[in-house]
Amino acid sequence: MIKAERKAQLLENARVVFSNKGYHKTSISDIINKSGVARGTFYLYFENKRQVFESVLDELFRDIGDCIKTIQLGKGHASPIDQLRNNVRSVIALLLSNPETTDLLLKHAFGVDPEFDEKLNQFYNRLAERLESSLQLGIAMGLLRKCDTQIVSFCIMGTIKEVVASCLSDVQYRGKDIDLIVDEVLNFGSRGLITSEYGNT
Amino acid sequence: MIKAERKAQLLENARVVFSNKGYHKTSISDIINKSGVARGTFYLYFENKRQVFESVLDELFRDIGDCIKTIQLGKGHASPIDQLRNNVRSVIALLLSNPETTDLLLKHAFGVDPEFDEKLNQFYNRLAERLESSLQLGIAMGLLRKCDTQIVSFCIMGTIKEVVASCLSDVQYRGKDIDLIVDEVLNFGSRGLITSEYGNT
Amino acid sequence: MIKAERKAQLLENARVVFSNKGYHKTSISDIINKSGVARGTFYLYFENKRQVFESVLDELFRDIGDCIKTIQLGKGHASPIDQLRNNVRSVIALLLSNPETTDLLLKHAFGVDPEFDEKLNQFYNRLAERLESSLQLGIAMGLLRKCDTQIVSFCIMGTIKEVVASCLSDVQYRGKDIDLIVDEVLNFGSRGLITSEYGNT
Amino acid sequence: MIKAERKAQLLENARVVFSNKGYHKTSISDIINKSGVARGTFYLYFENKRQVFESVLDELFRDIGDCIKTIQLGKGHASPIDQLRNNVRSVIALLLSNPETTDLLLKHAFGVDPEFDEKLNQFYNRLAERLESSLQLGIAMGLLRKCDTQIVSFCIMGTIKEVVASCLSDVQYRGKDIDLIVDEVLNFGSRGLITSEYGNT
C-alpha cells in the first residue's frame, strides 16, 4: 500500500473511532485494530494521538473555511443576502455530509488539551468575525436591521451547530431533505434579520 | 463536619476542577487536593468519579428544568409569547450566573461514556420537546408563523447555547449587561417567528 | 510498612539492580519485582526512574564529600600529608564498603542523559578542585614537589577509581585487606615507582 | 560505492553518534540518517546494533594493543624504563588523537550487555597483565622499587584513563601540549609527589 493511502486509511479510521468515543476514550489500539495495522505503523504516519486528532479536524476546518465565500457586490452577483444564505446552506450541507467528523467537532473537540481548546476558540472566532462582516455590510446597505452583530453572529452559528447536531444524533432526521432543513434555518434567521416596519421590539 | 456539608464541599470543588479541565483531564487527586481531604474520603461520599460528574450536572439539569415554566393561558397570565421569552430569559440568566457548570455542560459533557452521552441527549430532547409544545401552542393561537417546530426548537436552543458559550469564553463579555444579551437573542428569535404580512419567504 | 522503610527498601533494590544492569538495561519492573511491590507503588516514592537513579548516587556523592576533610594546619593536627593520605584512605574505604553503588558510579553513571552527565562532571571537578587545593598547600609548604596540580589531581583520582574498580570486578580481591590496597596506592602516589637511587628529572 | 567503503562510512558515523549519545541513547536512525542510507542497508553491513558498537571499540582495542611494545632487553634498545614510558606516551597520544572513540570507551562502554562488560573487563585485564610483566621485569632489574604489581598496574591505567578523560571533557585542555601532559603523568608515576628529601618508607 502506498504511503498516502495508508495515511488516509489511518486517518479515516481514526476519524470514525474518535467520533464514536471521543478523544480520551479512544486508544491507539482502537485505531490500529480497526486498521489492521501494527502499533508502530501508526507512528510512521502520525507523531502522536493528538496529531491525528488535529489532522482530522484540520481537514474539516479547511473545508468549512472553503465553502464560505466572501460576499461580492455589484452586478453579476447574487444579492448579498442570498450570498449569505448560500454560505449558510453550504456549511450545513458540508457538515451533514460529514456526519462523523462533524459529531467529533460538535461534541468532542473541547477538552483535548488547553492548546487545542484555544485553537478551537480561534477557529470559531474567525468564523464569527467573517459572519459579522457580512452582517455589517447588510446593515450598511439597509438590507438587515440594526443589531449587535457580534451577538447575532453567535446566534447564527449556534443555530447551525445545534440543528446539525440534532440531525446527527437523531436517526429519524438522517436522509431527511437537507434543503428542507436549510430553508427552515434560513427562515428562522432571516425573518428575524430583515428590516421591516412591522417587527416588534 | 457533618455529612451533607462535606459532600457539598466535595461536589463544589469537583464542579470547579471539572469545568477547568474537563472530565477526563480531571483526576480524583485534583478534587481531593482542592478539598483537603484524603483519597478514601472521596469514596465515602461518591461511588466513583463518574458519579460526581453526574451529580454536578444533575444539579444544573434540575435548575434549568425548574426555571422553565409551562405556558399558562387565560387572564391573569402574561401573553404566551412573553412567557416563552421569560423562559428564555431565565435560562440564559441561570447559565450565565453559573459559568463553571455551564462551561462544563457546553464543552465537556459529551464523551464521558456512552451512557452519559445518552442521558445528555435525552435531556436536550426533553427541553426541545417542551419548547416544541410552546411553539405549537403559539402557532395554534396565531401568534407565531407556521414552521417545523422540531427544527426551530433546536434553532432556539442553539442560539442560547452558543451565545452563552461565547459570553463565558470571552472576557470582554463578562460583566456586560445580561439583559442586553437576552434582548438581542430574543429579538433575533422573535422577529423571525412573529406572524407578519411583510416577512420574506 | 512505614513510608521511610518502603522508600529505603525500593532505593536499596534499585541500587542493586542498577549496579548489575546499568541504568538503561534496568526497568522499573526489575526494581518492583525485586521489591515485591506493585508498579504504582514505585511512583508513590519516586517521581521517575531517573530520580531513583539520582537518589542512589546522591547518597554516595554526599558520603564521599563527607569523608574528605579539609586539611587543617597548626599543632594538634596531623601533618598535612598524613591528612591527605587519610582522605584518600577514607574514600577508598568508603567505596570498597559500598561495592554496588560504587560500581554504579564508576561504570554506569555516564550516559543517563546530558543533564546527569553534567552533574557527574561537576561532581568530579569539585573533587579535583579540593584535591588541587591540598596539593597547592603541600607544595607551598615544601612538602610536595612542584607539579601541574590540575593534572596530578586527576592522576590521583584516576588511581583511586581504577584500583577500586578492579577490586570490585575481581573476586580474588574481595576480602583482601583494605589497608594493604590503600598503602599501595598511597605509596604509588607519594613515592612513585622508580627506585630512589635512580630518581629521574 | 564499494562494500568496504560503505561499511567504513557507517562505522565512522556510528562511532561519532555513539560517542555523543552513548550506546543506549543512540538509535539506528541516528546512524543511518547521518549516513544518508536506508534502514535496511545498515543490516546488510552489520548484524545488529550491538555489533557496530563492538566494531567501533574493537578498532580502538587493536590500536591500543598495537602501540604497546613488549619491552626488549639488550644493547640497541632503550632502557626498559624508557620503553615503558614510551608505551605510556604512545597510548596517551593515541587516545587523545581519537577523542570520540576514547570518550566512548571511557564513559559509555560498560552497561551495553553482560557479555560486552565481560569483554571489556578482559581487555583491561590483558592490559594490566602486560603492564605487570613490565613492572616485574623492572623490579627484577632493580630499576623499580618492590610493589604489588597488580595494584600498581591498575594505578597506572587509572592515571592514564582519568587524565585522558579530563582532557576530553575539558575544553581548556584541548590543544594543550600532549607532551606536557604525558610528562606530568610519567613524573607522577615514576617519582611520586613527595619532595625527595622527605621520601617516606
Next chain:
DNA sequence: CATGAATGAGGGTTCATTCAT
C-alpha cells in the same frame, strides 16, 4: 468517619529488526 498506602490494568510511545520489492 477518615486516612493514605497499595494496587494493577491500561495507555502512549519507541525502536531494533525484518522482508517484500
Next chain:
DNA sequence: TATGAATGAACCCTCATTCAT
C-alpha cells in the same frame, strides 16, 4: 545491493479504586 514500510515487544508512567488501620 538498496530500500523503507511494517512489525510488535517492551518500556515508562498514570490513575481510579480498594482496604487495612
